[in-house]
Amino acid sequence: NSNQLPGCVVTDELLAQLDKERTAEDKGLGARLLRAAKMYAIMKGMGYNGVHIGGHNIKFEQVEYIIDKGEELSKNWMDLVHEFDYPMPNGFYVYEKDPKTGLNTTTPVNRQNLPLNDSVGVVYSGMRLMHSLAFTPHKRLFPVMRKIYKGRKNPRKHGFEHIIKVITNDCKDCGDCAMFELAYLCPMSQCPKNQRNGACGGSYNGWCEVFPNEKKCIYVRAYSRLKKYGEEGTLDSYIIPPANWDLYQTSSWYNFFLGRDHSGKIHNIPTVEEEEEAKKGK
Structure with a gap:
């Protein structure tokens, strides 16, 4: 298992089974079709309404066999579960395993x-402190920062912000910052795919599929940072939308404090216009 297909894991145990099957007279075709039928049976037993059957040069007769055999085996589908248990050594699983059925428990x-899976340095602690003081609504410095950014736009403010964020996160100045939700890691600069709302699924042992053994996946890093503070569950608290390109090359701090970006909306920060309308309503 050399991880040459990112996101697809074939353990050594499963690979050995496939190697054994291909020595048969039909080069393992019968075993593969039977395995597909067993998977069909398990999916039906688990309550799925349908399955996708596909493959290179697959014939109608083979599809028919998978369905018919799968229906036959579905009556005792739980007896088949153990045949598909090829776990990765020391692999991570979200739920405990039921030793009787081989399925997950709740x-x-x-x-x-x-x-x-990754070290957590002092930079993250410093950014947490800075955020808690100045970027958290209803905290003491937040109204001050909002007042500063409500004033006339000044390129120096943006320049100062950009320098800090380039040093800490190689900021690309997208204007719609997603660092708040990702433990102060920038998906626009530190993820080759700019994945803002979840990992791509191609990482292996924590390493980015584009830079294996060179760069850790930013979602692995974010998870480690949050877990250190018992906050890993917050990773799925928000849906981070695609970047708002209308804000590209503008100050993300300006957009945040004035409620113009997605984070401002998440934290219910009103825009200047909304604030004025609320005052008129009173």
């Missing part, structure tokens, strides 16, 4: 004693 795995 009990989450105890993650507290699991090691972090």
Whole structure:
């Protein structure tokens, strides 16, 4: 298993089984069709309304066999589950395994004693402190910052902000910052795919699929940062939308404090116009 297909894991145990099957007279075709039928049976037993059957040069007769055999096997589908248990050594699973059925239980795995996949440095602690003081609505410095940015636009403000964010996160000045939701990591500069709302699924052992053994996936890094503070569950608290390109090359701090970006909306920060309308309503 050399991870040459990102996101697709074939464990050594499964690979050994496939190698054994291909020595048969039909080069493993019968075993593959039977495996597909068993998977069909399991999916039906688990309550799925349909399955996708496909493959290179697959014939109608083979599809028919998979369906007919799958229907036959579905009566005792739970007896087949153990045949598809090829776990990665020391792999991470969200839920505890039921030793009787081989399926997941609804009990989450105890993650507290699991090691972090990436180191958490002092920079993150500093950014948390800065955010709690100045970027959290209803905290003391937030009204001050909002008042500063409500004033006339000044290129120096944007320049100062950009320098800080380039040093800390190689900021690309997208204007619609997603760092608040990703433990102060920038998906626009530190993810080759600019993934703003979840990992692509191609990482392997925590490494980015584009830069294996060179760069850790930013979602692995974000998870480690948040877990250190017991906040890993917040990763799915918000849906981060695609970047608002109308804000490109503008000050993200200006957009945040004045409620113009997606984070401002998440935190219910009113725009200047909304604030004025509210005053008129009173």
